[in-house]
């Protein structure tokens with residue numbers, strides 16, 4: 462049986478080149494970068510070098526990179542850190558209803574702390590418009606946080622235009638670019654963002670390491686107090702192997718980005734068209750073209766996502782769904798619901814996210830295996846043929 | 848996350864289908880998570896269940912409990928079938944994950960609704976003939 466991993470939006474395998482670069486920092490080069498003897502200060506240079514390499518990939522300055530434990534911490538730092546440091550100027554924050562929970566739940570927490578949050582609604586494709594944002598900005602708005610690309614449906618937000626609206630209103634703009642890493646341009650000058658979150662494990666780097674880009678002049682309160690690491694904005698002995706791995710992974714991803722994306726987009730479109738041909742009554746969720754090159758998200762009417770995933774797993778196919786049973790709550794995906802997808806159709810959503818190692822053979826395998834599974838589950842469904 | 852028994856009933860359910868001339872039909876659903884289970888049954892003169900089928904929209908647990916409840920009551924009397932509870936069904940499947948105990952463990956409720964439907968149809972017929 463073929464093993465087909467189509468959940469690259471959840472995480473990716475670490476590339477061997479990345480592992481190789483990381484390995485010495487677990488063992489012989491284990492020093493603490495803050496120590497003054499050789500094995501310590503040598504790692505200070507290693508850390509500085511990794512920071513320079515990453516900054517170069519983002520067209521940022523090295524001093525603008527804060528290393529974190531991943532995407533969630535970067536999002537938390539951007540929102541809590543900025544809001545707390547700037548609350549004298551106002552207590553209004555704007556975000557969207559389709560953010561990852563790392564942003565959404567942080568924003569809800571800020572409400573508890575006395576901030577006011579506007580959750581912008583999205584259209585049927587999961588988009589917010591610059592006009593919507595402009596209308597939501599108030600005199601007391603201090604921060605806007607809008608994701609670059611959606612982790613469930615792959616919709617790419619018009620970040621450049623949105624950031625411009627915020628800049629003109631003198632409001633700070635953060636983007637959760639976790640899903641964009643490795644797929645889209647991360648040039649912060651071109652995007653015009655003030656803060657940007659990344660997580661290494663989404664672009665073939667290790668888990669548990671990420672970063673927040675913070676434009677010079679932006680003030681943040683730290684979330685983690687302690688040592689003076691990361692220019693006093695994030696205490697804690699640096700994850701040297703992880704950071705070195707992230708630097709390597711980001712360089713590789715960006716170097717191969719265009720070629721990879723061309724190949725993956727073609728496979729994605731083959732998969733979407735093939736599913737449409739083979740399975741009646743399915744709907745593509747998200748934007749038809751303004752979407753991540755690797756994202757396929759379809760709703761399959763009359764069936765429920767978890768049973769679909771279990772059947773796919775039996776065939777060696779790893780995928781994900783926005784159904785209530787797999788979301789960890791009783792509700793189906795908040796993203797699909799925000800896009801106006803009806804409850805029962807949100808339950809039948811299937812997300813297949815391709816990666817750099819995905820082959821055409823694997824896509825053909827899915828196209829062969831999925832239709833009979835759908836047929837079997839529809840035959841069991843009381844909603845079918847009603 | 849599921850027991851082997853759950854997976855077996857989920858992957859190879861033996862009682863999927865509809866009964867066009869059923870004596871009773873019962874539907875139970877969870878409006879929040881969206882599961883829907885429908886049970887069709889037929890009985891003989893002694894009120895023994897001679898045929899039972901289900902159709903279910905839902906997760907692995909929803910489908911497995913539907914199949915299991917059918918298996919447990921086939922050949923039993925209606926009174927015996929009324930004794931089967933959701934908890935008994937879950938136990939027969941070697942348990943369900945805790946988060947599934949409430950939302951997807953409704954098959955016995957659907958069965959009981961089918962039995963009530965059968966009884967109310969009977970009463971209606973009795974009323975009509977007298």
Ligand SMILES: Cc1ncc(COP(=O)(O)O)c(C=O)c1O
Pocket residue numbers: 470471530531532533534536561563608610611612637639640660661662669671
């Ligand atoms: C859009 C988005 N933001 C944030 C995160 C959280 O990243 P991490 O798992 O590194 O904390 C993820 C990953 O699941 C994501 O997809």
